[in-house]
Structures are given as C-alpha cells and as structure tokens.
Amino acid sequence: xxxxxxxxxxxxxxxxxxxxxxxxxxxxxxxxxxxxxxxxxxxxxxxxxxxxxxxxxxxxxxxxxxxxxxxxxxxxxxxxxxxxxxxxxxxxxxxxxxxxxxxxxxxxxxxxxxxxxxxxxxxxxxxxxxxxxxxxxxxxxxxxxxxxxxxxxxxxxxxxxxxxxxxxxxxxxxxxxxxxxxxxxxxxxxxxxxxxxxxxxxxxxxxxxxxxxxxxxxxxxxxxxxxxxxxxxxxxxxxxxxxxxxxxxxxxxxxxxxxxxxxxxxxxxxxxxxxxxxxxxxxxxxxxxxxxxxxxxxxxxxxxxxxxxxxxxxxxxxxxxxxxxxxxxxxxxxxxxxxxxxxxxxxxxxxxxxxxxxxxxxxxxxxxxxxxxxxxxx
Amino acid sequence: xxxxxxxxxxxxxxxxxxxxxxxxxxxxxxxxxxxxxxxxxxxxxxxxxxxxxxxxxxxxxxxxxxxxxxxxxxxxxxxxxxxxxxxxxxxxxxxxxxxxxxxxxxxxxxxxxxxxxxxxxxxxxxxxxxxxxxxxxxxxxxxxxxxxxxxxxxxxxxxxxxxxxxxxxxxxxxxxxxxxxxxxxxxxxxxxxxxxxxxxxxxxxxxxxxxxxxxxxxxxxxxxxxxxxxxxxxxxxxxxxxxxxxxxxxxxxxxxxxxxxxxxxxxxxxxxxxxxxxxxxxxxxxxxxxxxxxxxxxxxxxxxxxxxxxxxxxxxxxxxxxxxxxxxxxxxxxxxxxxxxxxxxxxxxxxxxxxxxxxxxxxxxxxxxxxxxxxxxxxxxxxxxxxxxxxxx
Ligand SMILES: Cc1cc2nc3c(=O)[nH]c(=O)nc-3n(C[C@H](O)[C@H](O)[C@H](O)COP(=O)(O)OP(=O)(O)OC[C@H]3O[C@@H](n4cnc5c(N)ncnc54)[C@H](O)[C@@H]3O)c2cc1C
Numbered sequence: 001x002x003x004x005x006x007x008x009x010x011x012x013x014x015x016x017x018x019x020x021x022x023x024x025x026x027x028x029x030x031x032x033x034x035x036x037x038x039x040x041x042x043x044x045x046x047x048x049x050x051x052x053x054x055x056x057x058x059x060x061x062x063x064x065x066x067x068x069x070x071x072x073x074x075x076x077x078x079x080x081x082x083x084x085x086x087x088x089x090x091x092x093x094x095x096x097x098x099x100x101x102x103x104x105x106x107x108x109x110x111x112x113x114x115x116x117x118x119x120x121x122x123x124x125x126x127x128x129x130x131x132x133x134x135x136x137x138x139x140x141x142x143x144x145x146x147x148x149x150x151x152x153x154x155x156x157x158x159x160x161x162x163x164x165x166x167x168x169x170x171x172x173x174x175x176x177x178x179x180x181x182x183x184x185x186x187x188x189x190x191x192x193x194x195x196x197x198x199x200x201x202x203x204x205x206x207x208x209x210x211x212x213x214x215x216x217x218x219x220x221x222x223x224x225x226x227x228x229x230x231x232x233x234x235x236x237x238x239x240x241x242x243x244x245x246x247x248x249x250x251x252x253x254x255x256x257x258x259x260x261x262x263x264x265x266x267x268x269x270x271x272x273x274x275x276x277x278x279x280x281x282x283x284x285x286x287x288x289x290x291x292x293x294x295x296x297x298x299x300x301x302x303x304x305x306x307x308x309x310x311x312x313x314x315x316x317x318x319x320x321x322x323x324x325x326x327x328x329x330x331x332x333x334x335x336x337x338x339x340x341x342x343x344x345x346x347x348x349x350x351x352x353x354x355x356x357x358x359x360x361x362x363x364x365x366x367x368x369x370x371x372x373x374x375x376x377x378x
Numbered sequence: 379x380x381x382x383x384x385x386x387x388x389x390x391x392x393x394x395x396x397x398x399x400x401x402x403x404x405x406x407x408x409x410x411x412x413x414x415x416x417x418x419x420x421x422x423x424x425x426x427x428x429x430x431x432x433x434x435x436x437x438x439x440x441x442x443x444x445x446x447x448x449x450x451x452x453x454x455x456x457x458x459x460x461x462x463x464x465x466x467x468x469x470x471x472x473x474x475x476x477x478x479x480x481x482x483x484x485x486x487x488x489x490x491x492x493x494x495x496x497x498x499x500x501x502x503x504x505x506x507x508x509x510x511x512x513x514x515x516x517x518x519x520x521x522x523x524x525x526x527x528x529x530x531x532x533x534x535x536x537x538x539x540x541x542x543x544x545x546x547x548x549x550x551x552x553x554x555x556x557x558x559x560x561x562x563x564x565x566x567x568x569x570x571x572x573x574x575x576x577x578x579x580x581x582x583x584x585x586x587x588x589x590x591x592x593x594x595x596x597x598x599x600x601x602x603x604x605x606x607x608x609x610x611x612x613x614x615x616x617x618x619x620x621x622x623x624x625x626x627x628x629x630x631x632x633x634x635x636x637x638x639x640x641x642x643x644x645x646x647x648x649x650x651x652x653x654x655x656x657x658x659x660x661x662x663x664x665x666x667x668x669x670x671x672x673x674x675x676x677x678x679x680x681x682x683x684x685x686x687x688x689x690x691x692x693x694x695x696x697x698x699x700x701x702x703x704x705x706x707x708x709x710x711x712x713x714x715x716x717x718x719x720x721x722x723x724x725x726x727x728x729x730x731x732x733x734x735x736x737x738x739x740x741x742x743x744x745x746x747x748x749x750x751x752x753x754x755x756x757x758x759x760x761x762x763x764x765x766x767x768x769x770x771x
Contacts, residue, residue, distance in 0.1 A: 002686035002687075002689075002690060003679065003682050003683035003686045003687075004683060004686055004687055004690070004692060260766050260767075260768070263768055264768065264769065271769075272769050274768040274769050275768065275769045275770060275771040276771070277759070277762075277771070279768075280758065280759065280762035280763075280766075280768050281755065281759075281762065283762055283766055283768065284700075284703075284757075284758040284759075284761035284765075284766065285758065287700065287761055287765060287766060288700045288703055288704045288761070289704075291680060291700060291704075292673070292676045292677055292679075292704060293676060294683075295676065295677075295679040295680035295682070295683040295684075296675065296676035296679045296680070298679070299679035299682070299683075314675075316672075317672055317675040317676055317679075318676075320669075320672040321672055321673065321675075321676040324669075324672070324673075365669065366665070366669075368672070369665065369668035369669045369671070369672050370665075372668055372671060372672065372675075373643070373657075373658075373667070373668040373671075374657075376639065376640070376643055376671070377643070378643035378646070378657060378658045378664065378667070
C-alpha cells in the first residue's frame, strides 16, 4: 500500500475539510469559550457530524456504520485539529467505538445506534495521575453480587461530565504497575456513586475528575474478559493515540499555515518578513518536521488498519513525533507572529494551548520514547 | 495470490538462493563497498558474484527499462524488491554515481545513442563515474562556474578546474558542467561527458579530517570533448544539472536511514551498563537515544512516503531538498550519539578493536552530509522559496 491517501480517502478529506472549516472554524471554539459553555462541545454540531457519517467511520457496515479505519478517522481528526473544533469525536467515535468493537454484541447494540445518530457522547476514564500511566491503574473493581463495585478516582477525562457512556479501566486483580488484572467496564451515565467534577483546561476544553464511590455495575458491563482488559485497552489506546496524533497534525498544520501566511504579509524594515533568511530557514525546518510527523502518523494508521504486528510501536512513534513537531509548530507560530501572537484576539495562541493538551493526552513524547526504549531492551 | 504476492514470493526465494551470506552483512568500511569500474577491486569473490547475478537480472537498476540494462520493474515491484532486500539484509550490489545521478538524467535528457552507450555499462558496473560540478569559486552558487568549453567545430576544448570531485582519481568518466556562454549565468552552462583518461585531465587527492582522501582537485588543460557527448541542448545544461541534483539529494537523504535501533543502545549498554531495573544506567543518554530513535523511525516512514509519492508522480519537485536536509541532519545527530554512547572506545583511531577507528572516521564523514550535494542552508532556501513560496529579499 503506498504511503499516501488513496482517491477515496482524499475525497473524504476534502469533504471533511470543507465541512469542518465551514461549520466549526476557530471562531466556533472561541464563541463556546467566551460563553463559558458548560458542555464543552455543541450538541447540534455533533448531530451534524453524525449526519455526515463521521461518527460511524469505525463502526462496521452490519451495524450501520461505514466500516472504515484509522486512516479515515484520522482524516476527520486532522480537520478537527486544524480548526480547533471542540468535539467528542476522538473519545466517542474512536475510543468508545474501539472499546465496543472489542466488547459484546449486546454492548454494540446498546451503543452503536446512539453514536451513529449523534445522540450519545462517550468518555475514556483511564488516567489517574497527572501523567499518563495506564499500567498503573489502581481504581478498584470488587466483585459484588453478580457484578462489580468500582471505587477510586479518574482524571483528565475529556467530556467526562457530559458522557452517556464511560469506558473505565479498573483493577480486578494484581497491583498497580502490572498489565494483568486490569478489566475494562462500560459504565452508564447516572450510576449511583458517580460524580464528575469538570475542570477547564488551558485550551478552554473541559476535562473531569471522576469519583467512583462504590459504583455498582452488572457483570455485563465488562468489556472483553475479566482481568484481561489490557488487550481491549491497548486496542482503545492505539486508536486514540493515533487519533490524537492526527488531531495534533491538524493543529500543527493549522499553526504552520497561519504562520507562513503571516510571513508573506507582515512588513518590517521595508520588506515582508518572509524574505528574511533567518525566518525562512526556521519555517523550512518546521515544514520538514511536520512532513516527517505526517508520514509517521499515516504509517501507523495504515499498519493499524492492516492489523500488522508492528502497529503498536508505529503508533508510539506517531504520537511522540506528532507531539514534537506540533510543539515546534505552535512555538514558532507565536514567535514569528511577534506581539500579535501573544494576544487573545489573534488565534495562533489558541493553537499553542490546544497543542499542549493533545501532546499530553494518552502519553507525551517522553512517555512513548521511554516505552519504545523498554521494548527495545534498554 | 495476486501478481504482486507471487512476485514477492519469487523474489524472496531468488534472493535467498542467490545472495551470498557475506553480502548480507552491513558494509564495514569504504573499501568494503563495491564501486565497479574498469579497475574494479572486489573485496571478495562473493562481492563479484553478487554484482554479476544482480546485474544479469537488471536488478542493480530495477526500475530502469530492460533495453538499457534495467529490470523493467513497476514501482510496486521495485518497492517489494527493496523491502525483501532489506528484510534479508542484502547489500546493494553496486555503489554508483552512475546509478544514483547520471542514469536518471540520461534517461530524461540523453539522446538514444547516449542511452545505448552509457546506461547498460552503468547497470553492469563497468564504468565508474564522477561528478564535475563544484569549482573553487562556485560551491553553493554553483551556476557561477567558470570552467570553459570552447566550440571547435566537431568538438569542445575544455579548460578549468573543479574541486571536491569525489573519487575523481578512481573514476573512468566524468559528467561535467562547463560554461559555453559567458553572457548568461544560468543559460550559458552545458552538460558534457568525457573520459577521465583523455589527454589534459589530471587529479590531485585532498586529505580529509577522517584521514581518508576520497576526493580531488581536478584540472582540465585543453581537454578535447566530442560534441556527441553534449547531453541536452547547448547552454541548457542547468536544467540537466538541477534534475540530476534532485536525484543526488534523494540518494544522500538515504543516509538518514542508517539503522542504529539496535546498535546504538547496545553500544551504550556496553560502555555505561544497566541500572537495577535493567535500564541504561545513564538516564539522560537513554532519553536522548530513545527520542532520536523516534525521529529515525518517523523519517523511515517519510522516506517510504517520499518514494511512493515520487514513483506515483505526486511528490513536489523540491521535496528532495527537504529529504536531503532532514536525512543528513539526522545522520549527523546519529553519529554524534554513537560517539557519546561509545565513550573513549569510540575515540580510538587506529586500534584493531576499533576496526581502525571506524566510529570516529564515520562520525567525521557524516559531517560532510550537510555540505555535499548542496548545504543544509541551501536546501532550506529551496524549501522556503519553492515549497512555502516565501518571498525573495
Ligand atoms: C564529502 C564531499 C563530497 C563532495 N563531492 C563532490 C563531487 O563529487 N562533485 C562535486 O562537484 N562537488 C562535490 N562536493 C562539493 C559540494 O557540493 C560543495 O562543497 C557544496 O555545494 C558547498 O560549496 P562550498 O564548499 O563552496 O561552500 P560555500 O558555498 O562557500 O558555503 C560556505 C557556507 O556558506 C553557506 N552559504 C552559502 N550560500 C548561502 C546562502 N545563499 N544562504 C545561506 N547560507 C549560504 C553554506 O551553507 C556554507 O555553510 C563534495 C563536498 C563534500 C564535502
């Protein structure tokens, strides 16, 4: 398979680009922020995403979705990133759908129609500390009756306070730090003992800390096998990591385009600043980093879609590389804009904030480089 | 099985059968690679066998047309061949400026007689080529070159000096940029080919910081070049030169692909050791290596993407500059890390244990990557102007 988008993927990209750019440009995010919108996303827009068929990209055709893959989900996510669109797409249409794809038929029947219709939002309750460490999952799930009782706290759960479905990683055996003994649960909104406290983040998005105070779930809430949740969790994480990488690429590309545009416009010392070689070289270097990151992301997406054994490592490379490149893009973006880059009125700073959040989400570059080093045995 | 799958299976079987085990080891030194030519020196009988077998299939140049000694493979087949060779660790059978640079330029700009004459000899490794571009006063500003070719009716008379001509003293023929019109900078350059054994050609090796002297000052004193050896049109050689440079940059960018994913940590584990948890007992170095390997893996994907786009005609024509820039800076960073990982072992210059100073010499050699074939600064200029469309001062 050649490492570029095929014709159908290119068509999807063009329609996603037009759609997201028109219906949810940066001004959409700005108005939600200014209104201190308590949801963190616009339900009407989520409905439109559904009508466009985006929410069902990873849902198979038998369930009414389009049965596509990580490449196609990434195409949509890149446009979300480019426009800084607040959207539950990553957690719902990628994370939760991947979890349910690893779950039972009953679970799929329960949730897929609502996700396809844009009626349901899902959230991933994985992290418990300020840094992403999925193997350190400590939230306890104790057997109780024919179900389980969940106790503990999850953090950094985007859309957690509005989610209809929470995908929760819990410990049913073993000790924090071990991959064995983790179980994945589908927990519904409104369960007794569940309390979500949303916090606004630097990029104006909302992420919740969620307390589980003896939350009771039935046995059929288990996704996959008891104690063997690492496998479905990996599937979810591969999906959202590569998805976050694509969104990061969009953020970086959006910042770079703005910056290069500004270099061609702004005049100082009697010439456009883009004619200064000191800035040209930095812009060209940035372009190179972004191109390399783009290749790494597409490679990971293709390997995931092909079910290739090398996919997991490729996803780690993609998330790390996209984090590095986009961090550079937003930093250079603000710097090359000069004073205006520091103003709230101008958008480049928003890219910086969103880039930071996404770079952190599901493991930053350091985390993934460390994981790769461990796998390589050093 | 699809045609491509069949091709993959057959290719794998053929390589397994025909690639001698000694040719499945990484190239150890400058002398260990095969460059072909009239005075070809083979480091072992296996090396010659491997070249002959690959050349017989046209697989030294798998995607050139069969009539010029190529393999006639489609882009998808060529990708499979590369992949299968990489999988088995097969060396490339022939290092050659003819394959990397001149061949593609002749395929595009050469006339039929030139293609028939030169391409099959390149493919079989019979003629070794060198590149006569740079001059003492024309490096980055290559188009200001002065070496002249005077029109003498049936031939040109070439006079002048080139510099940094890699392997000029070992090459059989040269592809050379000459000035045929002084009134126009870019439109007064022509692209000619001639035999290095011609009367009036002399070379003088230059010693490098690595201790090797692979390149030369090259002097032309009334060298007679027949007109049939003009490639493309008179005074339009700059187009040929630039096209060839694109291929040179593409080739050099491949240096970014050096595979250290195992070697680098192993080297560091040997010199630094492991901590109680079994990790490299120098967290900062470990982190630098790990982040470097992220970039290296990402660049590998980029190289694959670039090749795919190139073969499909989708690549931006200036993209080789970006690849050259990134790949060579990456390769320099890699060797900086190899030196850091190796510690004082990597500083030994002559000892047997250090294989004659392989590490420091390779490290020093890579410092040229961002100079040869156009400096990093020049590549960034090209990306800024031609891809990002930034204005000129
Ligand atoms: C190992 C090696 C092998 C080589 N092999 C060959 C060969 O086989 N054949 C051949 O013809 N040549 C060869 N070269 C020559 C090579 O192409 C030139 O060295 C190169 O193009 C740079 O030219 P220069 O050395 O004259 O440096 P200069 O052009 O003098 O550059 C000096 C410095 O100024 C910078 N600079 C120059 N112009 C600009 C600008 N516009 N903007 C910003 N910075 C600028 C450069 O980047 C560099 O840092 C080889 C060089 C090396 C090192």
